[in-house]
Structures are given as C-alpha cells and as structure tokens.
Amino acid sequence: MAPRKGGARSATTEPETTAVTPLDTARRASLDVIGHDIEFATFRRAAASGRLHHAWLLTGPEGIGKAPLAFRMARSLLNAEDPTTPAARQITAGSHPDLLAIGRTFDEKRQKFRNEIVADEIRPINAFMHRTAAEGGWRVVIIDTAEAMNRNAANALLKVLEEPPARAILLLTCATPGMLLPTIRSRVRSLPVAPLSNAEIHAVLTRTAPETSPEELARVVPLAQGSPGRAMTLLADTGGTIDAIAHEAIKGMTTARMLNVADAIGRSDTGFDLFFTLLGSAMVQTTRGIPPPDLSRSVKLAEAWEKVMTIRKQTEQFNLDKQEAMIEAMSVAGTAHA
Incomplete structure (x- = not known):
C-alpha cells in the first residue's frame, strides 16, 4: 500500500489520495530550499519591478528541485515565507485558498502515479485565476511535470495563457520542454534551473536521509549529477x-x-x-x-x-x-x- 498522507488539504486543489505525492514533498521542501538562489533572485527581481510575467516555465533535468523552487516562488508572492505564519502552514498543508497545485495523480487501484495530466485537471485553472483572491493579493497556479499533460490538457492550458487575468500567475515545471506545444512555450518566460553543486547535494542528503553512511554519501554525491532526485534513487x-x-x-x-x-x-x-x-x-x-x-x-x-x-x-x-x-x-x- 502507498504511505498515508498527513495534513489537511483544500478540496479545490488536488484530487483525494492516500499517497504522499511529489507535490506534498515539494511543499515541505520549499520552506528551506537548498540551492537555486540565483534562479529565485531572478524571480524576486521581476516581482519587485512590477512587471512580473504571468507565466513561468522552470526547466531542467528531472529531480533537481524545480517543484520546491516553484513553491518557494509561490510563498514569496503569498507572504508565506515565514513558516510560523498561518499562510505558510496552509501552503505546507495544501489548503491555501490562493494556491492551486496540479501534478500527476495517484491511481489507488494500480497503486502508482498516472502517466498523464488530463484536461479535467487543467480546466478549473481558468475559474480559479479569475476569482477574487481570498487574501486580496495574488492567485498562483503550479503545474508540476507539465510535459505530462496530454493534448487536450495542453489545449485547455493554452486558453488560459491567451487571456491571463491581472495578479494571477502560472508556474510550470518541466524536464523536457520540447514535449510542450510551441504555442505554450511562446507564451511563458523560461527560467532554466541549474543542477546543484556536490556540496548542496551532500546537504540535501544529510537532511533528507540522515541515516546514510559516510561511505554511501561518498559514492552517491559524485554520481548524482546535481540532482537530489537521482541521489535518492542511487541511495535506494x-x-x-x-x-x-x-x-x-x-x-x-x-x-x-x-x-x-x-x-x-x-x-x-x-x-x-x-x-x-x-x-x-x-x-x-x-x-x-x-x-x-x-x-x-x-x-x-x-x-x-x-x-x-x-x-x-x-x-x-x-x-x-x-x-x-x-x-x-x-x-x-x-x-x-x-
């Protein structure tokens, strides 16, 4: 059986599941992201300029931490960077009213994550982005592994991108941007996310897998290619x-x-x-x-x-x-x- 998921969650964000999803893990990791400071600074400068693009595409190899970075960006817009605040706790729990997170869902019958993101999961974005923000600020949508969208889902997203409302932003993560429709790529600002350094990978593993022996760390860190996800796979x-x-x-x-x-x-x-x-x-x-x-x-x-x-x-x-x-x-x- 898949591990049970803890914490409250808004019914408006993700389908019911008992699995700990990559989105759950990314929410928690976004409270203290290791690395990607340059990319985050780029986003913060754009936000401070008052000319923040309505859609960002975070690209880079699988497992390097694009989703935690996207949630960190969302926290900065929603005044939720301080983990002790109600807003920060809502994001961690998946219940913030102004944040909609979408990713591959868990199939309880097959006990694995589905390969595709379908149109029915994308269509609610339009209504969400056009409603009044509960906190009077931004409405943020995160789509993790955007390359998993099937054709109908991609077309549904394209309609949202064509007429974006004010103070609403889309943050997409994608390991293979070539799989996205060219019309989607042309409407987003690309933000390449660099692999982590060996020192940063070591810090991630020390935090997430503290039981790992020094010998295994020495083996895995050089082979991780800057990807915490790959590092965890190598540890397995x-x-x-x-x-x-x-x-x-x-x-x-x-x-x-x-x-x-x-x-x-x-x-x-x-x-x-x-x-x-x-x-x-x-x-x-x-x-x-x-x-x-x-x-x-x-x-x-x-x-x-x-x-x-x-x-x-x-x-x-x-x-x-x-x-x-x-x-x-x-x-x-x-x-x-x-």
Missing part, C-alpha cells in the same frame, strides 16, 4: 549494484546474462522502477560522454533511450510482463551502443 540502489548493471547493459550482454539479471531484479517489489530509472539515466550519461564528431552514435543512443522509456510506459500502462520488459530494454540499450 544499495552499493550501486543496479547502476553497475545498467552501464553493463549499455555495453552489451549475452542473452543468458540478461535472463539472470531480469530474474534477480524482478524478485524485488521496487526493482523494476529502479532498473528503468537507472538504465535511462545511464544511457543519457553515456550519450553526453560521446565525442561530438561521433554524432551517429549519439543519435542511436538517444533513439534507444526513447524506445526504453516507451517499453517502461507501455509495461506499466498495460500491466505487461516486467521481466520480459527488462530483457527487451537491455537488448535495445546494448544494440544501440554497439
């Missing part, structure tokens, strides 16, 4: 066993080896997700390490990465055999790098 892979397998798969495996790996990883409840997360990350890392003259290899690996992500998505969506999916993914990765 104790000793780096699956990460090593992912890099081995890219170099190529025999059929017998792939069968043994899939069997071993498949015995764990979390093995499938961890394997695909680390394999995808290893493929991206390998692609970036290919010299520029060797463009054909980079293209092949990039195409293979898309195939691997599709295998994962379809396996989850249609409840296909997970061991067969891992074998197919390893084969695709190894063939592309050959």
